Amino acid sequence: MKIPATIVTGFLGAGKTTLIRHLLQNAEGRRIALIVNEFGDLGVDGGILKGCGIENCSDDDVVELSNGCICCTVADDFVPAMEALLARETPPDHIVIETSGLALPQPLLRAFAWPGLKTRVTVDGVVTVLDGPAVEAGTFAADTAAVDRQRAADDGLDHETPLSELYADQVACADMIVVNKTDLMADAGPLVTRLRGEARAGVQVVPAAHGALPIEVLLGRAQGAEDDISARHELHHHHHHHDDDHHDDGHDHDHDHDHDHGHDAFESFVVETGEVSDPAAFAGRLSEVIRDHDILRLKGFASVAGKPMRLTVQAVGPRVDHYFDRPLGADPRGARLVVIGQAGLDRAAITAALT
Numbered sequence: 001m002k003i004p005a006t007i008v009t010g011f012l013g014a015g016k017t018t019l020i021r022h023l024l025q026n027a028e029g030r031r032i033a034l035i036v037n038e039f040g041d042l043g044v045d046g047g048i049l050k051g052c053g054i055e056n057c058s059d060d061d062v063v064e065l066s067n068g069c070i071c072c073t074v075a076d077d078f079v080p081a082m083e084a085l086l087a088r089e090t091p092p093d094h095i096v097i098e099t100s101g102l103a104l105p106q107p108l109l110r111a112f113a114w115p116g117l118k119t120r121v122t123v124d125g126v127v128t129v130l131d132g133p134a135v136e137a138g139t140f141a142a143d144t145a146a147v148d149r150q151r152a153a154d155d156g157l158d159h160e161t162p163l164s165e166l167y168a169d170q171v172a173c174a175d176m177i178v179v180n181k182t183d184l185m186a187d188a189g190p191l192v193t194r195l196r197g198e199a200r201a202g203v204q205v206v207p208a209a210h211g212a213l214p215i216e217v218l219l220g221r222a223q224g225a226e227d228d229i230s231a232r233h234e235l236h237h238h239h240h241h242h243d244d245d246h247h248d249d250g251h252d253h254d255h256d257h258d259h260d261h262g263h264d265a266f267e268s269f270v271v272e273t274g275e276v277s278d279p280a281a282f283a284g285r286l287s288e289v290i291r292d293h294d295i296l297r298l299k300g301f302a303s304v305a306g307k308p309m310r311l312t313v314q315a316v317g318p319r320v321d322h323y324f325d326r327p328l329g330a331d332p333r334g335a336r337l338v339v340i341g342q343a344g345l346d347r348a349a350i351t352a353a354l355t
């Protein structure tokens with residue numbers, strides 16, 4: 001089982017910390033480790049998240065990297081921090097990496113191919129958080145002066161990429177785009193449509209207020225669901241037959257008034273199919289289905305004809321990852337996939353396309 005890592009990018013003030021805080025508050029027992037790229041005096045994110053007082057989120061789980069821009073110091077800072085997390089007696093279930101607003105996601109993504117990381121971590125996805133009103137206004141960040149100060153304060157920043165290029169890069173790297181601060185917008189619709197045109201095919205653009213998104217949208221399914229019984233339980237638990245059945249889902253509704261709203265806006269269902277014959281071809285077909293049907297996430301396990309190992313598949317927008325993770329053992333042969341999207345998925349068509 002590889003540990004999935006989610007990279008959260010977006011400019012200063014877009015709402016990355018707010019989104020991660022919400023995520024940690026709704027972690028439902030999952031151990032999430034956080035790597036935060038800090039900036040000298042300006043950086044307070046680590047502090048905010050460390051002082052969060054959230055259960056299952058100890059200070060140890062927040063690692064601050066403050067020696068400059070994370071993408072410029074990958075080898076010295078980021079890789080060792082990841083290795084240290086992996087070397088722990090109880091490694092995290094999921095790793096979330098909050099980059100500084102100025103970081104270019106590409107060098108960070110390349111680090112996952114390093115020998116020490118490649119076999120043990122997988123990039124779950126790159127989530128780019130945008131300040132909806134600012135992007136709509138063409139300024140990219142609500143406080144561009146603050147972004148410039150951050151840039152000036154960062155001695156370790158090797159690149160002097162203009163803001164517009166950084167923005168383009170963060171959008172181009174995104175597997176999922178979150179248009180945040182929709183509470184400050186009259187109608188996020190036109191921006192969402194525009195961004196879908198700017199992003200790679202298959203990238204879903206998700207509107208949010210205060211970064212409130214269901215954890216399964218941001219991180220996918222519980223990684224602890226190793227054996228099939230717990231996996232099945234997990235799936236049925238989230239299987240929404242009716243839009244109103246989320247009231248018995250055991251969440252703390254007082255926690256966050258946006259929570260219900262978040263769940264109503266998304267849906268998930270399970271598709272069971274036969275054995276996979278060719279993993280690469282299967283992954284290729286999944287990306288087509290994801291693109292054609294605006295699927296946010298697709299995740300599951302499959303057996304492959306003639307192979308004793310279980311195939312794990314996970315996709316966020318256009319990023320489809322597949323690898324053999326453990327012997328199938330007594331698992332039934334076939335594939336079981338969870339499909340997650342914004343409400344309104346064409347379940348029949350998706351099921352037909354996957355089977």
Ligand SMILES: Nc1nc2c(ncn2[C@@H]2O[C@H](COP(=O)(O)OP(=O)(O)OP(=O)(O)O)[C@@H](O)[C@H]2O)c(=O)[nH]1
Nearest residue numbers: 011012013014015016017018101180181209210211
């Ligand atoms: N109105 C509104 N304010 C928001 C929303 N999300 C975040 N904020 C506010 O925007 C400010 C910046 O949010 P952060 O979460 O710190 O943004 P960030 O991207 O982590 O910023 P840095 O970590 O400083 O780069 C804070 O004052 C938040 O309370 C939102 O959806 N709506």
